[in-house]
Amino acid sequence: MISEKSEGQGCLINKVIARGLCVRCGACVGLCPYFNYYNGEVVVIDQCHSDNSRCLQLCPLAEHEATTPLYQAKVKEASDIAIGPLREIFLARARDRELRAKSQYGGAVSALLIYALENGLIKGAVMTDKGDDLAPKGMLARDRDQVIACSGSRYSGSAALELNLCLKTGMDQLGVVGLPCQMEALARMRRMLPDGAAISQKIALKIGLFCTWAIDYRGFSTLLKTRGIDTKAEGYDILPPPADVFRVKNKTGYDDFSLSDIRPLIQKGCSLCQDMTAQWADISIGTAEEKPGWNTIIVRTSVGAEIIRKALEDNFLERDHFSKKGLEHLNAAAANKRLKGIKARRDLDRSHQ
Ligand SMILES: Cc1cc2nc3c(=O)[nH]c(=O)nc-3n(C[C@H](O)[C@H](O)[C@H](O)COP(=O)(O)OP(=O)(O)OC[C@H]3O[C@@H](n4cnc5c(N)ncnc54)[C@H](O)[C@@H]3O)c2cc1C
Structure with a gap:
C-alpha cells in the first residue's frame, strides 16, 4: 500500500485510482514523470514523495479538504439553473458543408476552432484524436486539416495528455476542447495552484462538451x-x-x-459527476435534440461571447433560436445528473467512513 500523505500522490492513488474512479481526464498525466497514459488507462509509473502534489489538486474526482475553496467558488459562481452560468443559449451549426459532413452533429466545435486558428486567436488546439490501434488520446491541432482529423465524438476518456506537454514547452494562446471533468480540472488549475493564474493565462479558449457519461x-x-x-x-x-x-x-x-x-x-467515476454541460468552459456545446444536424451552444464568459460574435459575423457559424421547451428539457436533464452525482458521492463517502 502506498502511504496516504495528506496532500500527496498516495492520497490520489488511494482515493481515486485504487477505487476505480479515474475518468481518464488526463489532468495528472504528463505533469510529472510519475503518471502516464497508455491505451485508455492512466498508469502510475512510480511513487512520488512530495506531500503536496499538483496531481491531487487538479483531480476532479478527488474530493478532499484541499478542494474546499473550489467548491465554495463553485457554489458562489454557479447560477441556480442546473446548466450553470450562461450569457446566451442558442442553436448553431458550421456554415461549411464539408465540415458539417465530417463532424459529429453541426460541426460548431470544429468551426470555432478553425476560426480561432485562422484568425490568430489561438496558436493550437488541444483535442482528442480518433485513436489508431490504441485508445483515443490528446493531440495538438494547428490547422484546419488537423482539426478535421479530430472531429467526431469518441465516447471514452482520452487523457488529453497533450495539454500538460504544451504548457511545459511554454506554449501559450492554446485552445482546449474537453469534457466537463476536463473543464473542471482547468478550473482547479486556476484556483488551486499557487501559479495557477499565470498558467491559465496560456489557455485562450476553453470549449466544453456536454456529457452524460463516458465508457471504459x-x-x-x-x-x-x-x-x-x-x-x-x-x-x-x-x-x-x-x-x-x-x-x-x-x-x-x-x-x-x-x-x-x-x-x-460506463466509467465508475462518471456516476459521481454533477456537471452535464461543462460549466467551467467559455463555451459549452452539445447536440440539438430538437433540430438534428445542429448544436446547442451555451456562451458562459466574455471570452466565449467575443469569439462567438466574431465567428457569426464572419459567417463561420449559422444560428437559430433555442426554444423555451428545449431549455426546460436541458435544464431538467442537467439537474437530474447533478442530483444523481451528489447522491452517489454521499453514498461513496459513507461507505468509506
Ligand atoms: C464522451 C462524450 C459524451 C457526450 N455526451 C453528450 C450528451 O450526453 N449530450 C450531448 O448533447 N452531447 C454529448 N456529447 C457531445 C457531442 O457528442 C458532440 O461532441 C458535441 O455536440 C459537438 O458536436 P460537433 O458537431 O460540434 O462536434 P465536432 O465538430 O465533430 O467536434 C467534436 C470535438 O470533440 C472532441 N472529442 C471527441 N471525443 C472526445 C473525448 N472522448 N474527450 C474529449 N473531447 C473529445 C474532438 O476533439 C472534437 O474537437 C458527448 C461527447 C463525448 C466525447
Missing part, C-alpha cells in the same frame, strides 16, 4: 472484438431517445448496440 475504452474494444467489429471505426453516435441505440459507424455501414450492452462499460 478497454471494455469497449473487447466488446467490439467479440462481435467481430473493427475497433478503428469511422465514428460513433448515441441516437436520441427513445431509440436506445449506440451506433458504431464503419466504412461499409454501421453496427448498432442496445444501450443496455454499453451501460455496464
Whole structure:
C-alpha cells in the first residue's frame, strides 16, 4: 500500500485510482514523470514523495479538504439553473458543408476552432484524436486539416495528455476542447495552484462538451472484438431517445448496440459527476435534440461571447433560436445528473467512513 500523505500522490492513488474512479481526464498525466497514459488507462509509473502534489489538486474526482475553496467558488459562481452560468443559449451549426459532413452533429466545435486558428486567436488546439490501434488520446491541432482529423465524438476518456506537454514547452494562446471533468480540472488549475493564474493565462479558449457519461475504452474494444467489429471505426453516435441505440459507424455501414450492452462499460467515476454541460468552459456545446444536424451552444464568459460574435459575423457559424421547451428539457436533464452525482458521492463517502 502506498502511504496516504495528506496532500500527496498516495492520497490520489488511494482515493481515486485504487477505487476505480479515474475518468481518464488526463489532468495528472504528463505533469510529472510519475503518471502516464497508455491505451485508455492512466498508469502510475512510480511513487512520488512530495506531500503536496499538483496531481491531487487538479483531480476532479478527488474530493478532499484541499478542494474546499473550489467548491465554495463553485457554489458562489454557479447560477441556480442546473446548466450553470450562461450569457446566451442558442442553436448553431458550421456554415461549411464539408465540415458539417465530417463532424459529429453541426460541426460548431470544429468551426470555432478553425476560426480561432485562422484568425490568430489561438496558436493550437488541444483535442482528442480518433485513436489508431490504441485508445483515443490528446493531440495538438494547428490547422484546419488537423482539426478535421479530430472531429467526431469518441465516447471514452482520452487523457488529453497533450495539454500538460504544451504548457511545459511554454506554449501559450492554446485552445482546449474537453469534457466537463476536463473543464473542471482547468478550473482547479486556476484556483488551486499557487501559479495557477499565470498558467491559465496560456489557455485562450476553453470549449466544453456536454456529457452524460463516458465508457471504459478497454471494455469497449473487447466488446467490439467479440462481435467481430473493427475497433478503428469511422465514428460513433448515441441516437436520441427513445431509440436506445449506440451506433458504431464503419466504412461499409454501421453496427448498432442496445444501450443496455454499453451501460455496464460506463466509467465508475462518471456516476459521481454533477456537471452535464461543462460549466467551467467559455463555451459549452452539445447536440440539438430538437433540430438534428445542429448544436446547442451555451456562451458562459466574455471570452466565449467575443469569439462567438466574431465567428457569426464572419459567417463561420449559422444560428437559430433555442426554444423555451428545449431549455426546460436541458435544464431538467442537467439537474437530474447533478442530483444523481451528489447522491452517489454521499453514498461513496459513507461507505468509506
Ligand atoms: C464522451 C462524450 C459524451 C457526450 N455526451 C453528450 C450528451 O450526453 N449530450 C450531448 O448533447 N452531447 C454529448 N456529447 C457531445 C457531442 O457528442 C458532440 O461532441 C458535441 O455536440 C459537438 O458536436 P460537433 O458537431 O460540434 O462536434 P465536432 O465538430 O465533430 O467536434 C467534436 C470535438 O470533440 C472532441 N472529442 C471527441 N471525443 C472526445 C473525448 N472522448 N474527450 C474529449 N473531447 C473529445 C474532438 O476533439 C472534437 O474537437 C458527448 C461527447 C463525448 C466525447
